[in-house]
Amino acid sequence: MNPAFDSILIKxxxxxxxxxxxxxxxxxxxxxxxxxxxxxxxxxxxxxIGAFFGFLGAMKTGNxxxxxxxxxxxxxxxxxxxxxxxxxxxxxxxxTGLALAIFGTGLTSFYGDRWVSQRLTTPIKPMAIPGLSQxxxxxxxxxxxxxxxxxxxxxxxxxxxxxxxxKVGVNLRAVGENAKAADAMGVNVVGTRYFWTILGGAxxxxxxxxxxxxxHPYWLNGITSGKGWIAVALVVFxxxxxxxxxxxxxxxxxxxxxxxxxxxxxxxxxxALLSMLPYITTFAVIIVATLIVRVRHVxxxxxxxxxxxxxxx
Amino acid sequence: xxxxxxxxKTPVRLRVLVPICSVLLGxxxxxxxxxxxxxxxxxxxxxxxxxxxxxxYTFSETLVIAVPLILISVGLxxxxxxxxxxxxxxxxxxxxxxxxxxxALFGPxxxxxxxxxxxxxxxxxLGGALWAIIPALLKVYWNVNEVIATLLLNYIASYILWFFMxxxxxxxxxxxxxxxxxxAQLPRILPAPSRLHIGLFFGLAAAVIxxxxxxxxxxxxxxxxxGDNERAARYAGINVFKxxxxxxxxxxxxxGLAGIAHTSAVLRIxxxxxxSDYGYTAIIAAxxxxxxxxxxxxxxxxxxxxxxxxxxIQIVMRVPxxxxxxxxxxxxxxxxxxxIITHYRVTLTRRLSTPLALDERARGAHxxxx
Numbered sequence: 001m002n003p004a005f006d007s008i009l010i011k012x013x014x015x016x017x018x019x020x021x022x023x024x025x026x027x028x029x030x031x032x033x034x035x036x037x038x039x040x041x042x043x044x045x046x047x048x049i050g051a052f053f054g055f056l057g058a059m060k061t062g063n064x065x066x067x068x069x070x071x072x073x074x075x076x077x078x079x080x081x082x083x084x085x086x087x088x089x090x091x092x093x094x095x096t097g098l099a100l101a102i103f104g105t106g107l108t109s110f111y112g113d114r115w116v117s118q119r120l121t122t123p124i125k126p127m128a129i130p131g132l133s134q135x136x137x138x139x140x141x142x143x144x145x146x147x148x149x150x151x152x153x154x155x156x157x158x159x160x161x162x163x164x165x166x167k168v169g170v171n172l173r174a175v176g177e178n179a180k181a182a183d184a185m186g187v188n189v190v191g192t193r194y195f196w197t198i199l200g201g202a203x204x205x206x207x208x209x210x211x212x213x214x215x216h217p218y219w220l221n222g223i224t225s226g227k228g229w230i231a232v233a234l235v236v237f238x239x240x241x242x243x244x245x246x247x248x249x250x251x252x253x254x255x256x257x258x259x260x261x262x263x264x265x266x267x268x269x270x271x272a273l274l275s276m277l278p279y280i281t282t283f284a285v286i287i288v289a290t291l292i293v294r295v296r297h298v299x300x301x302x303x304x305x306x307x308x309x310x311x312x313x
Numbered sequence: 314x315x316x317x318x319x320x321x322k323t324p325v326r327l328r329v330l331v332p333i334c335s336v337l338l339g340x341x342x343x344x345x346x347x348x349x350x351x352x353x354x355x356x357x358x359x360x361x362x363x364x365x366x367x368x369x370y371t372f373s374e375t376l377v378i379a380v381p382l383i384l385i386s387v388g389l390x391x392x393x394x395x396x397x398x399x400x401x402x403x404x405x406x407x408x409x410x411x412x413x414x415x416x417a418l419f420g421p422x423x424x425x426x427x428x429x430x431x432x433x434x435x436x437x438x439l440g441g442a443l444w445a446i447i448p449a450l451l452k453v454y455w456n457v458n459e460v461i462a463t464l465l466l467n468y469i470a471s472y473i474l475w476f477f478m479x480x481x482x483x484x485x486x487x488x489x490x491x492x493x494x495x496x497a498q499l500p501r502i503l504p505a506p507s508r509l510h511i512g513l514f515f516g517l518a519a520a521v522i523x524x525x526x527x528x529x530x531x532x533x534x535x536x537x538x539x540g541d542n543e544r545a546a547r548y549a550g551i552n553v554f555k556x557x558x559x560x561x562x563x564x565x566x567x568x569g570l571a572g573i574a575h576t577s578a579v580l581r582i583x584x585x586x587x588x589s590d591y592g593y594t595a596i597i598a599a600x601x602x603x604x605x606x607x608x609x610x611x612x613x614x615x616x617x618x619x620x621x622x623x624x625x626i627q628i629v630m631r632v633p634x635x636x637x638x639x640x641x642x643x644x645x646x647x648x649x650x651x652x653i654i655t656h657y658r659v660t661l662t663r664r665l666s667t668p669l670a671l672d673e674r675a676r677g678a679h680x681x682x683x
Contacts, residue, residue: 091649106638
C-alpha cells in the first residue's frame with residue numbers, strides 16, 4: 001500500500017483513540033451509575049464542569065494532571081447534587097439530570113467568560129509505552145498515546161472485572177435490578193447509589209478535563225459540544241457493559257476523527273453535514289441498540305430511574 | 314431519622330409555597346456563584362429587574378421573550394403529564410422556523426399577506442410537529458428513550474439550519490437570509506421600537522385551549538392516567554399509541570409555531586441564532602408551573618424577565634449571560650428537591666432505623682408517583 005496513505009490512516013486512527021477516550025470516561029461512569037439504578041442525564045453539564053475546572057487547575061498550577069484531578073473533583077461534587085435529589089429526596093431523575101446539564105453549561109460559561117481563548121501552555125504530553133509502541137500499526141495507534149488513554153484501558157478492564165466477577169459488582173447490580181431484595185440482603189442501597197453516582201460524575205469530569213488539559217488545551221464555552229449526550233446514548237449501545245463502552249466510544253471516536261479529516265478539505269455546506277454525522281449516527285445507533293436490548297433482554301437495569309422507597313410496595 | 318409517608322393529596326399551601334421558595338433559593342444560589350466571581354449580586358439583580366421591567370419598552374421586550382416560552386411550555390405541560398419527556402422543543406422550534414421561513418423566502422410574491430402568513434404559521438407548526446412525531450413513534454413502537462432521541466434531534470435540527478444558511482438560503486456567503494418581505498412579517502401590536510407581536514395572543518389562546526384539553530376532555534384525562542400508571546391506562550382501554558402521538562404533535566406543533574412566529578415577527582430574517590434555547594428555558598417554565606398551562610403563562614413571563622434582564626447585564630455590566638442558566642437550573646433543583654414534601658409527609662422519628670418488616674406494614678398508599 002501507499003506509505004503516505006498508511007501514515008494518514010494511522011494518524012486518523014490515533015486521533016480516533018483520543019476522541020474515543022473523551023467519550024469513554026463519561027460512558028463508563030454512566031454505565032456504572034445506571035447499573036446502580038440511577039439515571040444521570042446531566043453528563044454534558046458534568047463534562048463541562050470537568051473541562052472548565054480542569055483547565056482552571058492546570059492554568060493555575062501549571063500541572064495538567066492536577067487540573068484533571070480538580071476537574072474530576074468538581075464534577076463529582078456536582079454529581080453529588082444529583083445523588084442527593086434523586087436518591088435521598090426521590091426527585092425525578094430525568095428532569096434533575098436535565099437541570100444538571102443546564103447548570104454545568106451556565107456555570108462554566110459564567111466563570112469561563114474571562115478565560116475564553118486562553119491557551120494552556122503545559123498540556124498533557126504523549127508517553128509511548130516502550131516495547132508495545134514499537135509494534136507496527138497497533139503501536140502508534142494504541143500505545144503511543146498519553147497516560148489518560150492508558151488509564152482508560154485499565155479502567156475498562158478493572159470495572160468489567162469489578163462488575164461481573166466480584167461481590168461489589170454483584171451488590172451494585174442487585175441494587176439496580178431490585179433494590180428491595182438487595183436491601184433485604186443487607187446491601188446499603190442508598191450508599192451504593194450515592195457512591196456510583198458520584199464516581200460516575202468524577203469520570204464524566206475526567207472526560208471533560210481530558211479535552212481541555214490535553215486535546216484542545218484552551219477554553220471555549222460549551223467546548224464539549226454535545227459529547228455528554230452522545231455518551232448517554234452510548235450507554236444503551238454498550239448494553240451497560242464496560243467493555244462494550246470501550247468499543248462504542250472508540251467507534252464514535254473514529255467517526256469524529258474521520259469527520260475532522262474530511263472537514264479539513266471541505267466547504268461550509270459539507271461541514272454542516274459532516275458535523276451532523278455523529279448525531280445522526282448516534283440517533284441510528286440508539287434505535288438499533290434499543291431494538292437489540294428488547295429482543296435479547298440484556299443489560300437494562302430493571303429499576304433504572306426508579307427511586308428506592310423502603311416503606312413502599 | 315427521617316420518615317416518609319406518602320401523601321394522597323398535596324395541600325394547596327405546599328403547591329404554592331414550594332415553587333416560591335424554589336425561586337428564592339435559586340436566586341440565592343445565583344448570588345453565591347456571583348460572589349465567588351466577585352460580582353455584586355444585589356447590583357446584578359437590581360439591573361435584571363430594571364432591564365426587564367424598567368420601562369414600558371423593556372417590559373414589552375420581556376413579553377417578546379415570553380411569547381415563545383408560553384407557546385412551548387404550554388405544550389410541554391401536556392406531554393410531561395404523561396411522562397413523555399420531550400426535551401426536543403429546541404429542535405422543533407428550529408424546524409418550525411425553517412419550514413415557515415421557506416415560504417417567506419421562496420413563496421410566490423403575489424400571495425396576499427393574510428394568506429401567506431397563515432400558510433407560514435401552518436407550515437411552521439407542521440415542521441415542529443413532524444420533528445416531535447419522530448421520537449413519539451420511536452417511543453410507542455420500539456420504546457426508544459425519548460429524552461436521548463429528542464436531544465439528538467435538537468443537534469440535527471441545528472445543523473440542518475446551518476446547512477441551509479451556509480448554503481442556498483444565505484446571502485453572499487453570510488449565514489443570513491434576505492430580509493422577510495413585509496407580507497411575510499407577522500404584525501407587531503405596539504408602536505416601534507417595541508417588537509411585541511400578535512404571537513402573544515396565540516400563546517394565551519394555546520394556554521387556555523390546552524388547559525381545557527387537560528381539565529375538561531376525555532383525551533386530557535387519558536394523558537393524566539397514562540402518566541400516573543401506564544399499565545392501568547392499558548387495562549382501562551386507553552389507546553396509548555394515539556394518546557402519545559397526539560400529545561407529541563400538539564407540543565411539537567406549538568414549539569414550531571413559536572419558532573416561526575418569533576422569526577417572522579421579531580427577527581424578520583432567518584439566521585443561525587434564532588434564540589432556539591428558549592426550548593430549554595420552557596422546560597423549566599413548565600416544571601415550575603406544576604404542569605398547569607395557565608400558571609405556565611405567568612411563569613414564562615417571570616423567566617422571560619430573567620432572560621431579558623440577563624441580556625441587559627451582559628451588555629451594561631459585562632456579567633456573562635451564563636448566570637441566567639445557573640439561576641434557572643438552581644430553581645429547578647430546588648423544585649425537584651421540594652417534591653419530597655409535596656409527595657410525602659416527612660416526619661422526624663427517634664428510632665435510627667426500622668426493620669423492613671415493620672415498614673412493610675406501615676407502607677404508604679398506592680403506586681409511586683415519582
